[in-house]
Amino acid sequence: MVEDTGFLYPFLGETARDPAEVLADLGRSAAAKWDESRTLRQRTLVELEAELTQAAIPAAGRVRAGGRILALGNGGSATDASAFVRMCDAAAPRSLPAISLAAEPAVLTALANDIGIDVIFARQLAAHGRPGDVVIAFSTSGGSANVLAAVDHARRGGILTIAIAGYGGGALRTRVDHCLCIDSDSVHRIQEAQTAVAAKLVALISTHLERPGPS
Amino acid sequence: MTAAPHDALASASLVLARHFHRGATLWCWSPAWPTHAEHLAVEFVHPVIVGKRARPAIVLAPDGAAARLRHSARPGDVLVAIGSGDDAGLLDVVGRAPAWGIGAILLAHGERPTIDTGANVVWLGAAADHADIVCAYHLLWELTHVCSEQPDLLDGAAEASTCPACMDAGELGEVDVATAGFDSTVIVAGLRRHIDLTLVEPCQSGDLVIVHAGVAIKRLEAPVILGATRG
Numbered sequence: 001m002v003e004d005t006g007f008l009y010p011f012l013g014e015t016a017r018d019p020a021e022v023l024a025d026l027g028r029s030a031a032a033k034w035d036e037s038r039t040l041r042q043r044t045l046v047e048l049e050a051e052l053t054q055a056a057i058p059a060a061g062r063v064r065a066g067g068r069i070l071a072l073g074n075g076g077s078a079t080d081a082s083a084f085v086r087m088c089d090a091a092a093p094r095s096l097p098a099i100s101l102a103a104e105p106a107v108l109t110a111l112a113n114d115i116g117i118d119v120i121f122a123r124q125l126a127a128h129g130r131p132g133d134v135v136i137a138f139s140t141s142g143g144s145a146n147v148l149a150a151v152d153h154a155r156r157g158g159i160l161t162i163a164i165a166g167y168g169g170g171a172l173r174t175r176v177d178h179c180l181c182i183d184s185d186s187v188h189r190i191q192e193a194q195t196a197v198a199a200k201l202v203a204l205i206s207t208h209l210e211r212p213g214p215s
Numbered sequence: 216m217t218a219a220p221h222d223a224l225a226s227a228s229l230v231l232a233r234h235f236h237r238g239a240t241l242w243c244w245s246p247a248w249p250t251h252a253e254h255l256a257v258e259f260v261h262p263v264i265v266g267k268r269a270r271p272a273i274v275l276a277p278d279g280a281a282a283r284l285r286h287s288a289r290p291g292d293v294l295v296a297i298g299s300g301d302d303a304g305l306l307d308v309v310g311r312a313p314a315w316g317i318g319a320i321l322l323a324h325g326e327r328p329t330i331d332t333g334a335n336v337v338w339l340g341a342a343a344d345h346a347d348i349v350c351a352y353h354l355l356w357e358l359t360h361v362c363s364e365q366p367d368l369l370d371g372a373a374e375a376s377t378c379p380a381c382m383d384a385g386e387l388g389e390v391d392v393a394t395a396g397f398d399s400t401v402i403v404a405g406l407r408r409h410i411d412l413t414l415v416e417p418c419q420s421g422d423l424v425i426v427h428a429g430v431a432i433k434r435l436e437a438p439v440i441l442g443a444t445r446g
Contacts, residue, residue: 019368023225026361030221030354037350075261079254083345086248187263188353195346 033189040182040189041196048180048197055162055178056204059134062160063209069098070128070159072121072150073138076191078102080138080164084198091206099128101150121150131158136201139163140190142170142181151176164197166190223337224351227320228358229368230335234293234318235270235359236369242288242317245297246277246305251348255295258356267360281308285389290316290405295355297348300328300338311423314389316405322351385425385432393418401426 071081081102088098101124111120135154139147142165151161161176169181182193245252252274259272275283294312298305300323312319320335324343339347362368388401401410403426410426412418415434424431
């Protein structure tokens, strides 16, 4: 991603300035972005309300029938996947069975070294995945090759696929059963919204697991 | 929701930028929710914005952070600790960091931490959720890079390792090996020094003391950071 920050800080010129002044300007900039992030998260949860429920109901059905949630992603999205699993552990009213395919350095490096980076999740799905499981794929760009390979593998194997993605979902959008897309051009704001969407999805799956709704 | 913790984030960013400028490694620790530390580290090592400089950042596992920092961090390194403001284990490590010569930034949510040491504290408020925490360290990363590109900001003097528990020029020390007599070993500013503990005996390994002129003059009964829930 190319994102130039220079234009965001026009007050930072070439001339030396009092550090206190600069810090005050940076504080104002941080406050604006903090508000922007919270606004995007609130708007995203409203816009995705129906799609979140449409994804949560079948996911809860899979879990109720013995399926397990398998979360994956790269980089910051790898940490989103692992955080999703922690949220599943802590979910109320019912915790959800989940594992992170992004939290296994021995497996990940073995696959990347021996075969290639594009298979690091698909090969793990070949080992772990069963029909009736649920894949949660995080991709800020929506275009990560190893994430696309994983969801393709999952769908062929009867696994429900849900993506939480930025940039309109990218290539992922048409390759998954449910795509929860965040509409922003900033990688960081997208990731923050992904975190909020993930928390909401966990809560909804847990709720529908406890009280089955119409599906 | 409380006001955005923007000014504290800006100050912490300058602290981080100055540490990097002097060659520091950033240690990331989030014991109650480890993925925050992992996410923070990847932001710095592999910047999302092409052309931004890669910075050395390492994740500390939830357990054993004090031993890792004591033995593997270098004096001048910096710790960013993320967690609840009433997490006594978190605050204990942040409070010891000066003895190891390590700068500390505390990114706290939940209970407001009560701090009486030189740690830089960013408190996100009692209602902060995970997305707020992610946003806070994204901004910390971004502002640190902005500060790093302002050379006139970076040449400030290193933060003095003063200890507020002592109005004199005392330094925080962590007892390494306590022996009877004058030849105990205490870690001060990251260096193991022979320090006279006779004024503060009995001491044991891990005790925090204020050191002045080669003599421990006070033993701290509690970590120098007091958690909000403590009396």
